[in-house]
Amino acid sequence: MNASSGKVWFSTAALIFYPLICCGATTYFRDVTADLGIDFKHENDFSPERRLVETMGAGGALLDYDQDGDLDLYLAQGNILNNPRSDLQNRLFRNDGHRFIDVTETAKVGNTGYAMGAVSADYNGDGFPDLYITNLGNNILYKNNGDGTFTDATKMASIESHLLSTSAAFGDLDLDGDLDLYVCNYVEYELDKDVPCYFGRMRIYCGPNQYHGISDILYRNNGNGTFTDITKAAGIFEPTTRGLGVVLTDVNSDGLPDIYVANDMTHNTLFINQGDGTFKEEGRIRGCAYNDDGISNGSMGVDSGDYDNDGDLDLWVTNFSEEANCLMVNNGQGYFDDLTFDLGLAEPSFQPLAFGTRFLDYDNNGWSDLVIGNGHIMDNVNLINQLMTYAQSLQLFHNHNGVFEEITNGTGFSPGGYVVRGLMTGDYDNDGDVDLFLCQSNRPLVVLRNEIGSKSSWLTIKLVSGGANTAGIGSKVSVTTGELTQTREVLNGASYLSGNDMRLSFGLSKAEVIDKIEIRWSNGQFQTLTDVASRQILVVYQKME
Amino acid sequence: MRHLVYFSPVFYLITVICANNLVCSAEVGSVAYQVNQQIEWVQIPSGKFLMGSTAEEIESFYKEAQLRSSTLDRHTFEAERPQRWVVLSNFEISKYEITNAQYRSFVEATHRPIPRGRKGESVWQDESMNQNHQPVVGITWYDAQAFAEWIGASLPSEAQWERVARGEYGFRYPWGNAPPTRTSANFARRHQSTVTVGTYPEGDTAEGVSDMAGNVWEWCLDAYDPHFYATSKEQNPVNQHDRNFLEDRVIRGGSWIYGRIFMRSALRFKFYPLSTANDVGFRVVRQVANER
Numbered sequence: 001m002n003a004s005s006g007k008v009w010f011s012t013a014a015l016i017f018y019p020l021i022c023c024g025a026t027t028y029f030r031d032v033t034a035d036l037g038i039d040f041k042h043e044n045d046f047s048p049e050r051r052l053v054e055t056m057g058a059g060g061a062l063l064d065y066d067q068d069g070d071l072d073l074y075l076a077q078g079n080i081l082n083n084p085r086s087d088l089q090n091r092l093f094r095n096d097g098h099r100f101i102d103v104t105e106t107a108k109v110g111n112t113g114y115a116m117g118a119v120s121a122d123y124n125g126d127g128f129p130d131l132y133i134t135n136l137g138n139n140i141l142y143k144n145n146g147d148g149t150f151t152d153a154t155k156m157a158s159i160e161s162h163l164l165s166t167s168a169a170f171g172d173l174d175l176d177g178d179l180d181l182y183v184c185n186y187v188e189y190e191l192d193k194d195v196p197c198y199f200g201r202m203r204i205y206c207g208p209n210q211y212h213g214i215s216d217i218l219y220r221n222n223g224n225g226t227f228t229d230i231t232k233a234a235g236i237f238e239p240t241t242r243g244l245g246v247v248l249t250d251v252n253s254d255g256l257p258d259i260y261v262a263n264d265m266t267h268n269t270l271f272i273n274q275g276d277g278t279f280k281e282e283g284r285i286r287g288c289a290y291n292d293d294g295i296s297n298g299s300m301g302v303d304s305g306d307y308d309n310d311g312d313l314d315l316w317v318t319n320f321s322e323e324a325n326c327l328m329v330n331n332g333q334g335y336f337d338d339l340t341f342d343l344g345l346a347e348p349s350f351q352p353l354a355f356g357t358r359f360l361d362y363d364n365n366g367w368s369d370l371v372i373g374n375g376h377i378m379d380n381v382n383l384i385n386q387l388m389t390y391a392q393s394l395q396l397f398h399n400h401n402g403v404f405e406e407i408t409n410g411t412g413f414s415p416g417g418y419v420v421r422g423l424m425t426g427d428y429d430n431d432g433d434v435d436l437f438l439c440q441s442n443r444p445l446v447v448l449r450n451e452i453g454s455k456s457s458w459l460t461i462k463l464v465s466g467g468a469n470t471a472g473i474g475s476k477v478s479v480t481t482g483e484l485t486q487t488r489e490v491l492n493g494a495s496y497l498s499g500n501d502m503r504l505s506f507g508l509s510k511a512e513v514i515d516k517i518e519i520r521w522s523n524g525q526f527q528t529l530t531d532v533a534s535r536q537i538l539v540v541y542q543k544m545e
Numbered sequence: 546m547r548h549l550v551y552f553s554p555v556f557y558l559i560t561v562i563c564a565n566n567l568v569c570s571a572e573v574g575s576v577a578y579q580v581n582q583q584i585e586w587v588q589i590p591s592g593k594f595l596m597g598s599t600a601e602e603i604e605s606f607y608k609e610a611q612l613r614s615s616t617l618d619r620h621t622f623e624a625e626r627p628q629r630w631v632v633l634s635n636f637e638i639s640k641y642e643i644t645n646a647q648y649r650s651f652v653e654a655t656h657r658p659i660p661r662g663r664k665g666e667s668v669w670q671d672e673s674m675n676q677n678h679q680p681v682v683g684i685t686w687y688d689a690q691a692f693a694e695w696i697g698a699s700l701p702s703e704a705q706w707e708r709v710a711r712g713e714y715g716f717r718y719p720w721g722n723a724p725p726t727r728t729s730a731n732f733a734r735r736h737q738s739t740v741t742v743g744t745y746p747e748g749d750t751a752e753g754v755s756d757m758a759g760n761v762w763e764w765c766l767d768a769y770d771p772h773f774y775a776t777s778k779e780q781n782p783v784n785q786h787d788r789n790f791l792e793d794r795v796i797r798g799g800s801w802i803y804g805r806i807f808m809r810s811a812l813r814f815k816f817y818p819l820s821t822a823n824d825v826g827f828r829v830v831r832q833v834a835n836e837r
Contacts (some may be wrong), residue, residue, distance in 0.1 A: 287727050287735050293613045293804025294733035323614050337726045338733075341609070341805075350612050 009530040018507070027412030028362060028396070029436060029448035032263035036447055037099040043088050044080045044442040045114075046379070050205045051081070051194045053136050053164070055377035056116060056186070059356065059422020059497025063129040065107070065144055069537075070095040071428045071501055073437065074131060075445060076115035078262030081136075081191055090115050090133060095428060109150045111140050117422060117497025121170035123157075123179050124225055125468030127492070132181065134165035134497070136191075139183065140176075143225075159219055159227045164189040169493025171248035171257045171474050172522050173234075174277045178221040178468040182236075182259055182493075184243030187211035199384050205377055208264040208298065213242040216261060223468070234278045235438035241266045245302035247494045249313050250476065251286075252334025257474045260288065262317050263301035267336050272334070288315055288328045292338035297323045301423070301496035307368045308402040311478070313489060318354030318372055318496070321388065325357075326351040344404040345397060352392045353377060356423025356496040360434045363509030364456035366484050367399040373420025373438055373496075373509050380444065391417035393436065394448075412448065419443050426501025432458035432535060434505050460537040463490055465521060466544035471502050474522035481511035490522075508534050571697035576654045580647055581696040581831075584639045587709075587754050588833060591635040594708050595715045597628040597774050598811050610806050617806065624771035624813045631704050632780045638701060638709050639828045641742035641755050642680035642763065643692065645669070651676075651692045660684050661821055668823060673738035680739050680761045680826040686794045686818035689764045689827040698829040700766040702783040703773075703795045705830055710757040710810035712750055717809055719750045719757040725789070725808045730759030733804045736828065739824070740801070758798055758808040762816070765795040769815035777796035793817055800824035 007014065044054045044487075058076035065072050073093040079085060089110035093100035104110040113135035120129045128144035130153075139161045143153035154160055163185045170179040188211060197206035218236045219227035231237050236259070245262035252258065256273035263269060267289040271279035283289030290296055298320030304313040312330040319325050324346035328336035340346045352374035359368040374392035381388045394413040397404040422439035433453020438446040459479065463472030471490065478487045488504040508514065514532040521527065523541050532538065571577035598606070603622045610617045645660075652659055660668040660683030668683030669675040684692075686700075693699050701709070709717050720729055729748035743755045750757060757763075767769045767773070767784040769792070777784065784795075793815035799807035802824050805815070816825060 228694075284735055284737060291804070292725070292733050293615065293806065295614065295804065324612055331727070335727055339724075341612070342724060346612055365795055543666060 027410060028450065028452050029412040030451050031412070031414070031446060032449040032514050033445060033447045037445060038073070038093060038445055040075050040091060042440060042442055043080070045078060045081045046442055048201050048203060049194070049196070050144065051191065052187075052189065052206060052211065053081070053114065053191070055205050055441070056166070057421050057441065057497055058115050059117035059167075059495070060424060060437065060445075061118040061120040061131065061499030062426040062428070062437065062501050063131070063422050063499065065092070065120075065129055066094060066148060067128060070097060070430055071426045072425055073100055073428075074109065074118050074120065075439065076118050076133060076422070076497065079112055079114045079246050081114060084114075086112055086114055088112060090118070098466050100391060103148070107148060107150055109142050111135070113140065115136055115309040116166050117168065117171060119493050119499035121179050121473060121492050122470045123170060123181070123221060125178060125470055127470050129471070132168055132170070134168055136164050136189070137162055141166050146242070157226050161217060162215060163515070166243060167245045167493060167497050169246050169248045169491075171492060172469050173218070173248065173257055173259070173273065174220060174224065175256065175275075176222050177289055177523065179221040179473060181227060182246055182248060183217045183219070184246050184261060185214045185216050186242050186244060186264070188214055202380065202383065204380070204384070208242050211242070213240040213263070213266055215239050215241070216243045216246075230277075234277060235281070236271060238281065241269060244300050245317070245494075245496050246365045247302050247304050247315075247491060248474065249304035249489055249491065250474070251304070251313055251315070251330060252331070253312055253533065257522075258313055258334070260302060260304065262302040263296070264298050264300070265296055267296045267318065268299055285444065286334055287336040289339070291324070291326050291340070297326065299326075300355045301357040301373075303358050303494045304489065304491065307359060307366045307399060309367065309484060309486055311485065311487050313487070316357065316359065316370065318357045319349075321353035321376060322350060323350070325354055342354070343402070344406075347405045348395065348397075351387065352395065355421045356439070357422065358425040358495055358500065360425050361505065361507035362396065362434060362450060362453055363398070364433060364453045364458045365506050365509045366481070366486060367401065369399045370397040370404065371395070371423065371425070372397070373418065373423035373437060375417070375419030375421065389417065391419050393417050394420065412451070414446075418446065422497040423495050424498045424500050425495075427460060427503070427505060430503075430537060432460060434501075453507070457511055457534045459508060459514055459532070460503050461506070461517070462503045462537060462539045463519070463521075464539060464541045466542040467523065469522055472522055472542065473502065476520045477504055478518045479506045479514055480516040480518075481508055481514055503537070552705055559602050565835055571695065576650055577695045577697070580650050581698065583647070583797075584829070585641065585695070586637040586831070587640050587752055588637050589633075589635060589705070589709055589752065591633060592713070592760065593630050593632050594711070594713060595628055596631040596704055596707055598622070598625040599628050600626065606806070606809065613804065615804055615806055620771060621813070625774070625811050627774055629774060630691060630779060631708070631782060633704060633708055634781055636830050638705070638754060638830045640753060642761055642826050642828050643689075644678050644742060645675055645681050646677035648681035648684070648692060651695055655691075655695060657691065660688075661820065662823060671823075674823060676741065678741040680742055682739060682755070682761055682823050682826050683821045684826065685821055686764050686816070690766070693827075693829045696829065698831040700827060701830040702781070703765045703767040703797070704782050706763065706765050706797050707810060709750060709752070709754050712752065715809075719754070719810060720748050725758060725805055730756070730758035730799075730801055730808060731801045733806055734802055736801055738801060739826075756820075757810065758799055761798075761824050762796040762800045762814065763798050764825065764827040765797055767795045769793040769795045769813070791818065798826060829832075
């Protein structure tokens with residue numbers, strides 16, 4: 001063998017073994033649910049009558065309720081609709097660093113309502129994240145007592161609601177320093193008056209158009225532990241929409257949080273913050289009410305993120321089966337173009353029925369990828385359309401400099417699929433990459449640990465504000481390494497029925513030092529850090545002026 | 546009674562004769578002449594262009610339509626076949642869609658009925674649609690052609706319309722091959738109405754014609770025949786054979802209501818000639834000055 005043939009052998013071997021060399025022969029994500037000791041199965045009370053609410057939930061929230069530095073897990077549970085069982089309750093799992101321990105009873109957060117979703121934020125500014133749970137019926141506000149227990153503060157906070165609520169999000173919408181609350185409501189619904197629908201003689205779940213939409217609710221935080229419903233006064237009242245997902249995000253970069261709502265079969269709504277406590281609905285003129293076919297989709301999940309690293313926040317919405325999801329690209333002033341088809345996201349998303357979703361940089365290469373949780377609402381859908389299944393693939397789209405490619409195969413996701421509703425993202429093991437929590441309908445929770453992200457350089461930023469908005473919700477952070485600047489916003493809510501890790505995760509690829517971190521705090525104050533080391537969870541305290 | 550005249554067979558006969566450019570022209574000094582002079586005309590040189598789409602393109606357009614949950618069937622796209630060379634004489638086309646102000650002059654001079662909606666209601670009562678420089682909507686094919694003839698012009702043939710929209714090089718959209726955006730056209734219900742003509746200069750054709758995609762569908766002269774491309778002549782084709790006055794006519798270009806797939810310049814669509822809609826208008830063509 002001469003020298004040149006040796007080179008050929010080496011090159012060929014390198015190609016053959018590249019995947020093993022590159023990625024340590026691992027898949028991207030690994031199911032660690034059992035390892036973590038989480039035994040949670042959602043109960044939707046499936047019935048032959050196929051009632052609407054059986055299809056909808058549920059979700060949950062990631063929060064560090066005991067402030068020990070890692071993410072704990074709260075899960076929303078359904079129940080038996082006509083005969084609720086006390087053992088079917090929402091559950092709180094404390095992360096002890098290795099496993100998740102059920103602390104529901106101790107923490108007193110085991111509400112037994114038919115729960116939809118949950119979000120967590122420190123509404124009273126005491127430094128401990130509280131919980132808000134949406135239900136079919138009475139929503140619940142749990143105040144964190146700071147000692148490992150919670151108190152049901154719903155009545156005390158004047159925040160009682162008895163509608164069919166779905167997603168919710170906290171944010172300082174009036175810029176008075178404390179957190180207000182936006183709650184999506186779906187439709188007028190009474191269990192015993194649910195509508196029967198059929199396919200031939202087969203009972204099926206009805207579509208949303210069989211139900212009247214209802215307005216969402218905006219609660220203003222009065223700063224004294226109570227809230228006031230300001231829906232109409234604030235210009236939020238939209239009496240016919242069917243709200244399912246919400247993200248509070250500053251789309252026009254004016255420092256004021258706006259509200260974008262994914263509605264089911266009605267136009268999606270974008271409420272632009274006027275800076276005086278009121279909002280104007282401008283979804284149509286700004287190009288994010290419909291897709292670029294002028295169609296109101298069956299929209300479920302939602303997120304905002306700077307997928308193209310141009311400094312503004314783009315909007316992402318997941319939709320019903322046989323509707324492409326929708327990526328609306330921001331022009332920098334809060335006007336959008338639907339570029340879903342042009343960026344590789346339409347065809348792969350056409351068949352699945354999508355719910356929870358997030359932007360995330362799963363491989364920490366500096367570009368926000370997308371994860372989409374799918375699962376049909378009809379358990380018998382294959383009897384109607386043989387191409388469709390109830391359980392569907394979780395989808396991961398890799399972002400190549402602003403263009404997406406589906407890489408679901410080889411990711412470690414279950415080949416049998418999932419029936420995802422809520423989907424949470426967060427770094428539960430604090431290793432620098434983003435893990436996934438899949439809330440399935442009538443099936444067990446699944447935790448997928450990210451196995452590859454921490455191989456690239458990373459930085460996680462936790463903001464601690466000096467005011468009542470302790471987590472700095474609504475603050476915007478830009479991280480610059482070399483030529484690349486990434487922008488993230490501290491979001492509460494987003495996805496579907498879910499509350500996510502509010503720490504900001506930045507992938508840095510090979511950069512080991514961050515040139516500059518610029519923070520625009522939610523109160524408008526700026527703060528800059530330079531020459532910051534990578535591979536750390538950086539806690540930034542706001543210097544109050 | 547006046548209303549009846551406009552819907553009588555005699556009226557249609559007159560319109561058909563005029564549509565064949567046999568008679569009808571605006572008298573110098575008349576209101577019609579003045580309107581003609583107010584219109585900004587764009588010259589389109591004579592020449593050859595590729596009209597229609599290939600089988601491969603049609604397959605791809607149809608697939609995209611399915612992914613967009615469109616109800617458009619394959620036949621709609623098949624009507625763009627076969628792609629073939631067409632030779633057109635030079636002509637002039639109005640830079641903009643005909644506006645409410647221009648059409649108002651016509652109504653006042655001729656006592657033609659004002660634009661009306663599907664149920665006969667006056668479109669000009671709707672403040673979102675009645676501004677002077679918005680395109681006129683709520684007019685039938687016969688209204689549109691009557692206006693054109695009043696000023697000594699005509700509706701564009703389908704071939705003329707496609708040549709203008711796709712340009713010499715056969716672009717997918719008036720501005721090129723890039724997809725429509727919020728700066729190139731009024732489409733997909735972003736505005737809840739028509740907008741002032743010429744609002745989207747980025748969406749102009751290379752020759753400077755505005756709003757060929759979106760804002761309003763535009764009536765063409767031709768009767769709609771999905772098989773017309775297979776049999777039509779190469780030189781100045783227009784489908785007027787065996788014209789039945791109730792036969793669907795071609796409309797082109799999409800509208801403020803319709804989405805991206807309807808913006809494509811080769812897409813052929815049809816509309817009942819006596820129907821009106823709040824997103825169907827028109828523009829006009831005329832022979833070049835030295836040939837008139």
